[in-house]
Each structure stands twice: as structure tokens, then as C-alpha cells.
Amino acid sequence: MPQLHVDIEDQDRIEHPLDVVERLASLRDWIFDRAETDEMSVTSPGRWTDYHLAFTWIEDMEALHVACAFDLKVPERQRVEVLRLIALVNEQLWIGHFDLWSSDNVVMFRHALLLTGGVIPTHPQCATLMKSAVDACERYYQAFQFVLWAGKTAREALDAVLFETEGEA
Numbered sequence: 001m002p003q004l005h006v007d008i009e010d011q012d013r014i015e016h017p018l019d020v021v022e023r024l025a026s027l028r029d030w031i032f033d034r035a036e037t038d039e040m041s042v043t044s045p046g047r048w049t050d051y052h053l054a055f056t057w058i059e060d061m062e063a064l065h066v067a068c069a070f071d072l073k074v075p076e077r078q079r080v081e082v083l084r085l086i087a088l089v090n091e092q093l094w095i096g097h098f099d100l101w102s103s104d105n106v107v108m109f110r111h112a113l114l115l116t117g118g119v120i121p122t123h124p125q126c127a128t129l130m131k132s133a134v135d136a137c138e139r140y141y142q143a144f145q146f147v148l149w150a151g152k153t154a155r156e157a158l159d160a161v162l163f164e165t166e167g168e169a
Contacts, residue, residue, distance in 0.1 A: 014120055015120055016037070016057065017057050017064045017113075017115060017120070017121050017126075018034065018037075018038065018039075018040050018055055018057055018064075020120075020121050020122070020123060020126045021040060021042070021055050021064070021126050021130070022034060022040065023123070024123060024126055024127055024130065025040075025042045028044075030042050030043060030044055030045075031043040037057075038056060038057040038058075038059065039054070039055070039056050039057075040054070040055045040056075041053065041054050041055075042054075042055065042130075044068075044130070044134050046070075046134060046137065046138050046141070047138055048070075048138065048141045048142065048145075049070050049071060049141060050070075050071075051068050051069070051070055051133070051134050051137050051138075052068070052069050052070070052071075053066055053067070053068045053130065053133060053134070054066070054067045054068075054069075058112075061114075062114065062115045062116045062117070062118075062119075063112045063113065063114050063115065064112060064113040064115060064121060064126070064129065065110070065111075065112045066109075066110070066111055066112070066113075066129055066130070066133050067108050067109070067110045067133075068108060068109040068110075068133035068134060068136070068137050069101070069106050069107065069108040069109075070106075070107070070137055070141055070144075071106075072106065072107060072141075072144050072145065072148055073104075073105050073106060074100060074105045074106065074107065074148065075105075075148075076105075078147060078148055079100070079105075081147050081153065081154055082100060082107065082144065082147055082148070082154075083100060084153075084154035084155075085143060085144065085147055085154035085157055085158060086098045086099070086100060086107065087154075088154055088155065088158045089140050089143065089158065092158075092162075093136065095111055095132055096109055096110060096111030096132060096133065096136060097109070097110060097111075098110075098136070098140070107144055109133050109136045109137050111129065111132060111133060113125060113126070113129050139161065140158075140161060142157075142160070142161050143157040143158050143160065143161040144157070146160055146161075
């Protein structure tokens with residue numbers, strides 16, 4: 001089977017992709033820090049907790065990567081059940097995925113926007129990247145809480161957060 005070779009020409013970008021993310025965070029009055037040219041952190045308020053988004057521009061892949069974490073440490077004794085939950089949650093997702101970041105024992109959502117060939121990201125693309133990360137964390141945060149704090153199984157926790165009511169009582 002022949003190798004797939006992609007010839008990526010070095011394109012000069014009019015604007016750094018993180019400049020777009022920085023403007024979006026500023027427009028939303030979110031706290032952000034861009035200590036490095038290719039890295040930026042943003043804090044987004046959520047319904048359940050604040051979410052910490054780390055944006056990284058990966059030059060050699062021409063990809064804008066986002067990792068969104070929340071403050072839930074996973075103790076070793078619950079690691080296997082959290083990994084089961086991550087697998088079940090990932091089956092539900094169309095884009096991005098959850099990981100257990102082993103060095104810090106935190107759950108995070110990850111996704112990337114490919115911008116091959118010097119493509120400049122648009123505001124709507126970056127806003128969707130941010131929104132998809134925060135929305136995924138908002139949707140499943142309680143499931144991780146149920147496993148870590150209430151001792152529920154992965155299946156019980158996921159079923160509880162996916163349960164949708166109709167109408168009003």
C-alpha cells in the first residue's frame with residue numbers, strides 16, 4: 001500500500017490563528033492569558049463550574065487544538081470507572097473526544113481545527129470550536145461528578161445525565 005504523502009507548502013499567514021481566539025474571548029469578557037505566541041488559556045464560566053480551555057497552535061500540523069478541562073481530580077481507585085465513562089461518552093460525540101490526562105488525573109475534552117495550506121480561521125469556526133468544547137463539558141460534567149462523588153457506575157451516571165424530561169410538572 002503506497003504511503004499517502006501530503007505536500008504542505010509553507011504559507012504566510014495574514015493573522016495568527018490564536019489572534020481570532022483572543023478577540024472572541026475578549027468580546028465575551030472571558031479571562032484569558034497568552035503568555036506564548038502559540039499557546040493561550042481561557043476561562044469560560046459554565047452552569048456547573050468554570051471551564052479551563054487551553055488553545056495551542058501546532059504549526060507543523062497547521063492545527064488549532066483546544067483542550068477543555070474542569071476541576072475534578074480522579075483518584076486512582078476510581079480511574080477504571082472514569083475510563084469506562086469516557087468510553088461511553090465518546091460513543092455519543094460526533095466531534096472531539098474526552099481523555100483522562102494521566103499526568104494530572106483530570107478529565108478533558110479535546111478537539112482540533114485543521115487549517116492546512118495557510119487557511120485563516122474565521123470567527124464562526126473558532127466560536128464553534130470553543131462552544132463545542134464547553135458544551136460537551138457542560139453536558140457530561142455531572143456524569144463525572146456522579147462517578148467521583150456519588151459512587152455511581154459509568155452506565156448509571158451517563159443514563160442520569162442523558163435522561164431528558166418533557167413538559168412541566
